Amino acid sequence: MAPADEAALKTSKPTTPAVGPRPPIPGLRRRQLIDKLSAWAITAVAFTAIAAVVLIFVFVVREAIPLFTDAEIREEVTPMGMVLPQPWKEGAEPSFAWQPVSTRPKYSLAPLFLGTLKVTLVALIFAVPLAILAAVFSAEFAPRRLREVVKPAIELLAGIPSVVLGFFALMVLATFFQSTFGFHFRLNAIVAGVGLGLTIIPVVYTVSEDALTAVPRAYREAAYALGASKARTAWSVILPAASPGIFASIVLGFGRAMGETMIVLMASGNAAIVSWNPTDSVRTIPATIAAEMGEVVVGGAHWSVLFFLGALLFLVTLSFNSLGGWYVARLRKKLGGIPA
Amino acid sequence: MNLRIVPVLAIASFLTACPSPPPKQQAGGTDAEGRAAGRAPALTVKGSDTMVILSQRVAELYMAKNPGKTVQVTGGGSGTGIAALINGTTSIANASRPMKASEKAQVLQRRGAPATEYPVALDGLAVYVHESSPVQALSVQQIAAIYKTEITNWKEVGGPDARIVIYGRENNSGTYSYFKEVVLEEEDFAPETQTLPGTAAVVNAVSKDRNSIGYGGIAYGSGIRAIAVKKDADAPAVLPTQENVVAGTYPLSRYLLMYTAGEAAGDAKAFLDFTLSDEGQKVAETVGYYPLPKKEAGTAPAIPSEDAAAGE
Numbered sequence: 302m303a304p305a306d307e308a309a310l311k312t313s314k315p316t317t318p319a320v321g322p323r324p325p326i327p328g329l330r331r332r333q334l335i336d337k338l339s340a341w342a343i344t345a346v347a348f349t350a351i352a353a354v355v356l357i358f359v360f361v362v363r364e365a366i367p368l369f370t371d372a373e374i375r376e377e378v379t380p381m382g383m384v385l386p387q388p389w390k391e392g393a394e395p396s397f398a399w400q401p402v403s404t405r406p407k408y409s410l411a412p413l414f415l416g417t418l419k420v421t422l423v424a425l426i427f428a429v430p431l432a433i434l435a436a437v438f439s440a441e442f443a444p445r446r447l448r449e450v451v452k453p454a455i456e457l458l459a460g461i462p463s464v465v466l467g468f469f470a471l472m473v474l475a476t477f478f479q480s481t482f483g484f485h486f487r488l489n490a491i492v493a494g495v496g497l498g499l500t501i502i503p504v505v506y507t508v509s510e511d512a513l514t515a516v517p518r519a520y521r522e523a524a525y526a527l528g529a530s531k532a533r534t535a536w537s538v539i540l541p542a543a544s545p546g547i548f549a550s551i552v553l554g555f556g557r558a559m560g561e562t563m564i565v566l567m568a569s570g571n572a573a574i575v576s577w578n579p580t581d582s583v584r585t586i587p588a589t590i591a592a593e594m595g596e597v598v599v600g601g602a603h604w605s606v607l608f609f610l611g612a613l614l615f616l617v618t619l620s621f622n623s624l625g626g627w628y629v630a631r632l633r634k635k636l637g638g639i640p641a
Numbered sequence: 642m643n644l645r646i647v648p649v650l651a652i653a654s655f656l657t658a659c660p661s662p663p664p665k666q667q668a669g670g671t672d673a674e675g676r677a678a679g680r681a682p683a684l685t686v687k688g689s690d691t692m693v694i695l696s697q698r699v700a701e702l703y704m705a706k707n708p709g710k711t712v713q714v715t716g717g718g719s720g721t722g723i724a725a726l727i728n729g730t731t732s733i734a735n736a737s738r739p740m741k742a743s744e745k746a747q748v749l750q751r752r753g754a755p756a757t758e759y760p761v762a763l764d765g766l767a768v769y770v771h772e773s774s775p776v777q778a779l780s781v782q783q784i785a786a787i788y789k790t791e792i793t794n795w796k797e798v799g800g801p802d803a804r805i806v807i808y809g810r811e812n813n814s815g816t817y818s819y820f821k822e823v824v825l826e827e828e829d830f831a832p833e834t835q836t837l838p839g840t841a842a843v844v845n846a847v848s849k850d851r852n853s854i855g856y857g858g859i860a861y862g863s864g865i866r867a868i869a870v871k872k873d874a875d876a877p878a879v880l881p882t883q884e885n886v887v888a889g890t891y892p893l894s895r896y897l898l899m900y901t902a903g904e905a906a907g908d909a910k911a912f913l914d915f916t917l918s919d920e921g922q923k924v925a926e927t928v929g930y931y932p933l934p935k936k937e938a939g940t941a942p943a944i945p946s947e948d949a950a951a952g953e
Contacts, residue, residue, distance in 0.1 A: 400829045402812040402821075412832070476849060485804055487850045488835060570835035571811070582835045592811045592838060 361615060364608035367600070377602040378408045386411075399573035399584065401593065401603045408606050412573040416490070416583035420565055423494025423579055424501055424558045429551055431498075432505035436547075440513035441535045452510065459503035467567035470496030475568060486582040488570035493583065496564045501554035508553060508629060512546020513539055515632070549628035556621030560614060562587035586610050683711035684908040688722020688735030691815045692897050695762065696735055696916075698924045703915045712912060726900055727751050732909045734900040737764065737819075754903030761916050763931035765894030766816055767859040767867040767881040769844065771851045776800040778869040778878035781892055785824050787854060790831035795852060808846050808855035809834045816840070820856055823893060858929050859886065887934045897930065 367374050386395035389407055397409035435455060439448045475492045478484060484491070516539050524534040540547070570582030571592065590607050597603040686696050693716040700712035717725075719736040726734035727747045740748075740756055748756040768784055770776055776799055779787075786792040787805055796802045809830055810817045817836075821827060837843050840857030847855040848864025859867065859881045869878035872892040885891040905913050915921050922932035 398829070398832065400812075402817070403829050404827050407829075471845075479850075486806065486835065487846065487853075566838070571837070572833050572835045574832050582833070584836075592836070593813055597813070 358612075358615060361608055361612045365605055365612050368602075368605040368609050371605075374602040374605055377406055378606060383408050383410045383606070397575045399589075401606070406602065408602075410610070412575045413584055413586050413589055413610065415575060415577070416569070416573065417559060417585040417587075419490045419577065419579060419583055420494045420497060420569060420585055421555060421558045423490050424497035425551065425555060427495050428498035428501045428554065429505055432502045432550075432554075433509050433547060435502075436506050436509035436513055437535055437540065440510050441539060442531065455506050456503050458499060461499075463500060463561060463563040464567070466496050466499050467564040470564055470568035482580075484580045486570055486572075486580060488568055488582055490569065490579040490581065490583045493565045493569035493585075494579070496568050497558050497561055500561055500564065501558050504557050505550045505554040508550035508625075509543070509547045511629075512543040512550070512632060515546065516542045546629060546632045549625045549632065552621055552628065553625035556618045556625065559621070560587055560618040562591050566591050586614050590614075682908070683713050684733070684912055685725075685731040686712060686714045686733045686735060686899075686912070687717060687725045687731040689719040689737040689897070690716040691737045691764065691819065692735040692761075695897070695925055695928050695930065698928060699916050699921050700912070702920065702924065703912060706915075707911070710908065710911075723900065726756070726902060729902070732901065733905075733912070736898045736900060737895060739896075739898065740900060748900075748902055752902035756900050756902060757904055759899045759901070759905070759913055759917070760896040760933060761899050761913075762897045762922070762925035762933065763886055763894060764819065764897050765859050765881060765886045765891060765931065766819060766856055767893070768854065768856045768870060769847050769865040769867050770854055771847060772864050772866045773851060774800060774866070776868060778871055780871040780874050780876070781824055782873065784854075784870070785826070785828075788820075788825060788830055788834060789828060790833055801852075803852040806850050806853040807831065807834050808843050808850075808853055809836050810840075810843065810857065811836045811838055816857055823895075859931075883931065886931060 368378070369375075369380065386397050387407070387409070388395045389398055389405065397411040398407040399409055399412050400407040432455075435451070439451045439455075443451060470492055471488070474495055475487050478489075478492055478495075479487045520538050520542055521534055524538045529537070565583075565585045566588040569585060569588065571584045571588055572582035573584040574581050590611055593603070594607055597607065686700065693714060696714040700714050704710055704712060719734075719738050722731065722734035722736055723740060723744050725731040727744065729752060740758070745756050748754075768779065774795075776795065779798060783792065783798050787798070788807060788809070790807075792798060793805055794802065795805055809820070821830070835846070837846055841862075843855040843857045844862040844865055847853045848862060855865075867881050869880045870892050871878045876892075879885050879891045881891050881893070886894040889896075899913060899916070901909055901913075904910075917933070925932050
């Protein structure tokens, strides 16, 4: 750096404390400045991520607001019309219907919410026991060497692109389930739920495994000292002690499953039916947004409704993920295990 | 760590409350002519949403080949395009249905020249069943009843005793709109209709499901069979072969049309000729329509509208 620049730096930073009575180290100010700037830059990068989340939320909500304020849109869809069953034809029984492209567009949210919940529950019922048992095995029973194979292998599942899992569910799982159980709908909540389960197994497994290994050694030693078998210890001591962490893993899995799009879009059949039967075809919120966003009138009622759905989904998954993440962090601190 | 997001979110939701609602943009804007007026004379093509992609692609190619020419394509629906032709705000109206006699009369009255119709491509869809299905033919009314779940068992239409599984397309596709318009006559699909992205997905689903029915572009795939369609219960059953579609005997097909007031001239004629040229017809094929049979293509076959002439 030229001496003139050095001088400029000195004048611009008059408050920098002198480094004692010793003669100043050459270039120290400059290095301090670079240090400070780098720290700022890194902080800025970190905040960019948060800013992105905030901006996405702002954008999504902004597009949904006309649903409540725009008179033209309110003529086509009202908040009440989205929530309560409506008599869609003269003299017809009030019912829920999702038919956004129609002479009279119908925007009931109930079939979509029900569908999302149904698929998510099937995914949890399928994935949670598998993942937790796998976690118990690798934390308590597996020899160290085997554990080093099992753990990365399960976590590798998380790396499979969801479109590949969706294709697998569509082509393999659907055929298998239909030929085994003879479902009326080849693509249904069970097929999509199992496909979805494959994506949440690694989430539930990793967090549960961490929770199990974080249980203090003293618990195990105490159980063994009382004469408990290995299985007894795992079942009666370790699992209950790790239960908050396991609960958190389920919450995280729930959030992940709810927002997943591609698998359900491909394997659920996307029929907006109102029923609790898991063998019926379902239409979920993420799949609806993905399928319909392409051709809607920008700024129209359908557009706003889709953004409204997006905002709701965002809030639900964010709150579940935050809750789960917070729980995991607290647990780790409490048990003094692996630092968060 | 995640907890820190919460106050940030609170700020975010506060911020969203502040800005004024976004400017509303309508796709397929109706102000295209207004914008065009300011610039060098642009050819405007307006109408059928089904034909927007076709016209847009052809226009891109046409503009690339003819530097300095501008073609503006907008949608809005066949009715919108015809209305614009009547009002003189568009040079060419795209329509996926023939003009009504009353509309032709209006064109003649307002524009002083009869509407001229140019078929530019053929659009059609097939109804498929599993290849093992004994059902060979269905009438349009039966198909509609199946898609409204008024008929739920194959035995009601001459098949085995089995529940019908229905597949359709997503509601953003032109095929969906066409089926809804022509077969269901604007009534809603039953909620049980499973919607899939793309004709290929429907073909695949039907090929794996013995008791299913689906519709889509006239495609050929293994494991499925396109059924013959009867216009009504007494009409002959017609298979969706290219000859039948081109001959107009297959009930689920239609001409895609362009209209001009009077015979097309100047830029409009150049654009129409390009649409009907081999290149333009190839575009029609790539976006999923049928090219016109050879004798019709090549030169613009100006068919001065008979009704309008009769009204004179």
